Amino acid sequence: MSVNEVRQFVGLASYYRRFVKDFATVAKPLHNLLRKHARFHWTPESQQAFDKLKELLTTAPILGYPMDSGDLILDTDASNFGIGAVLSQLQQGELIYLNTNQNGFLYNQPSALVSRTDVASMTPWLAPIIWEGTFDATLIDFIYKQQNLTIATTVFALGKYTRFLKDFLESAEQHYFVGFRVDYYLFTDQPEAVPEVTMGENHTLTIRKVPSLNRWQDISMGRMEILEKLIENELTKEADYIFCLDVDTKFYGRWGVESLGRLVGVIHPWYFDAPRNQFTYERRPESQAYVPAGEGDYYYTGAAFGGSLEDVHHLTKTCRKQMSIDAANSIEAIWHEESHLNKYFLYRKPSKLLSPEYLWRDINAGAGQIKTVRFSHVAKNNAEVRPNL
Ligand SMILES: CC(=O)N[C@H]1[C@@H](OP(=O)(O)OP(=O)(O)OC[C@H]2O[C@@H](n3ccc(=O)[nH]c3=O)[C@H](O)[C@@H]2O)O[C@H](CO)[C@H](O)[C@@H]1O
Numbered sequence: 001m002s003v004n005e006v007r008q009f010v011g012l013a014s015y016y017r018r019f020v021k022d023f024a025t026v027a028k029p030l031h032n033l034l035r036k037h038a039r040f041h042w043t044p045e046s047q048q049a050f051d052k053l054k055e056l057l058t059t060a061p062i063l064g065y066p067m068d069s070g071d072l073i074l075d076t077d078a079s080n081f082g083i084g085a086v087l088s089q090l091q092q093g094e095l096i097y098l099n100t101n102q103n104g105f106l107y108n109q110p111s112a113l114v115s116r117t118d119v120a121s122m123t124p125w126l127a128p129i130i131w132e133g134t135f136d137a138t139l140i141d142f143i144y145k146q147q148n149l150t151i152a153t154t155v156f157a158l159g160k161y162t163r164f165l166k167d168f169l170e171s172a173e174q175h176y177f178v179g180f181r182v183d184y185y186l187f188t189d190q191p192e193a194v195p196e197v198t199m200g201e202n203h204t205l206t207i208r209k210v211p212s213l214n215r216w217q218d219i220s221m222g223r224m225e226i227l228e229k230l231i232e233n234e235l236t237k238e239a240d241y242i243f244c245l246d247v248d249t250k251f252y253g254r255w256g257v258e259s260l261g262r263l264v265g266v267i268h269p270w271y272f273d274a275p276r277n278q279f280t281y282e283r284r285p286e287s288q289a290y291v292p293a294g295e296g297d298y299y300y301t302g303a304a305f306g307g308s309l310e311d312v313h314h315l316t317k318t319c320r321k322q323m324s325i326d327a328a329n330s331i332e333a334i335w336h337e338e339s340h341l342n343k344y345f346l347y348r349k350p351s352k353l354l355s356p357e358y359l360w361r362d363i364n365a366g367a368g369q370i371k372t373v374r375f376s377h378v379a380k381n382n383a384e385v386r387p388n389l
């Protein structure tokens, strides 16, 4: 054990002491011993103290959850390491520079003056609009990590859409809420067609069989009622937030806790720069999804939305009811549940908006303001994959 390694470890422990419960009584004596040895020499006694302190740091409950490899340690460049990686590298004798600054958690200073100027990062009702460059991933992960959250995520794959599952799930496991608890609920008419995909730590996949339907519109709209019932009957105690995502999609970049909010809409990738009179709202007053000319904020996609269980429950219940009124009147909104969702969001403003980075048209389609594509539709031949036109 080199003096350097011990110094690093002491730094690590110093950094963590504010988070470890009972640090003063349990770990401080060991910490002090090591501090002394870091300057002098290494004995079997210090090795024991080192091992014990290491164990404490990896198993002690901090702020209500045990430390794990997802916990962050920052160095002065604001890059981060998981504690697991740090400890194993220490064991392997690799040099890691750790910040031992006692004043706390380091990250880039936020500016009151400088931000992105090429996009709007706030709605007129003061909901943030999330774009690359509007948040600090390290900081926001650190903050949310302390809340021990579960994010339920629903995805539907009926008929030929099961072909999209492999890419969807594999890419989600690389980019979607990595390090946080995610429970996917996959609804399909063919459970046997669901591919084997290895789930990351704290990510689970539950498969639910649902009946096949003959119209793609009914599949798409039917999601509202299934979500409503899922939240009502099962999720209340199981999750904190929920997202509902299209399956004909793939992740290419981080989608994380920056997306969480009470009620979250994603700006549609085709209409983020369009005047509201071009939005494809339902324009027939006979439909419950009707939006009169001259109204409208942003046009939201039906392919991704979410929020707290309570707010998404209200949203899905409202859309389900509005769609059944339409059905009773033999009218179907032009863009199905997406039309109802847009009507809902017009009169119940989302508390957070995600930019089209969170649902892009196609990975190969560029746009100046889109600095990173996080999630994108994949090209598909509608006539070939859908059960009807
Ligand atoms: C970019 C965007 O805003 N997408 C929306 C759009 O067209 P899309 O072309 O994206 O709709 P879509 O064909 O992807 O259908 C929506 C979703 O329903 C599911 N599905 C559909 C058909 C099928 O045979 N099997 C199956 O599982 C699947 O999860 C799919 O992702 O309009 C739809 C309603 O009009 C939905 O609001 C979509 O979210």
Ligand SMILES: [Mn+2]
Pocket (backbone or CB within 6 Å): 246, 247, 248, 303, 377
């Ligand atoms: Mn889609």
